[in-house]
Amino acid sequence: MFVGHFGLAAAVKASQPRVPLWSLMLATQFLDVVFVVLYLAGGIESFRAVAPGTYGEALIDASYTHSLLGALLLSALYGGLGAWRWGRRAGWVLGATTFSHWLLDLLVHRADLPLLPGNAGDLPLLGLGLWRAPWATAVVEGVLLVAGAVLYFRSVRRRAPITWRATLSGGVMALLLVLGLAVDVLT
Incomplete structure (x- = not known):
């Protein structure tokens, strides 16, 4: 689950226009950002291959960032900063x-x-x-x-006039999201 997190951020942005999109995108990946920091800080957290060449091939050892209590604490921290x-x-x-x-990781991990x-x-x-069934993931x-993209673009269209610049940037965003999904599925 990678692109799906961003789709959720776009859906949330549609209903919460005052919250900056970048902060929502970071929020969806905050647990993984802290995971990388702990991974690089001497292997406090790690991952290992369990089924090379398959979708979701790594078994993570994120027993701090991805524990239920750890996720709640990091969520409270990020929410407090927000x-x-x-x-x-x-x-x-x-x-x-x-x-x-x-919650999304619980579904796929x-x-x-x-x-x-x-x-x-x-x-x-x-x-x-769910990673065991790549097509389902x-x-x-x-x-x-x-x-998320549909909800986001509909909300933007309701709040702002459509201009050629908005149409172009929306198209580029949609293309990047589709490419991101394709890369996520193919790797």
């Missing part, structure tokens, strides 16, 4: 959008998402494993992408 910058409503929206990452940071208590790992991501 509230400080753009107000309480934006903070709630950004926090919820950040947490949506964990193999059972590699812990409940508590560091998998404290050795509780069962969660994940519904592509459908879900495609639906999220298309729905």
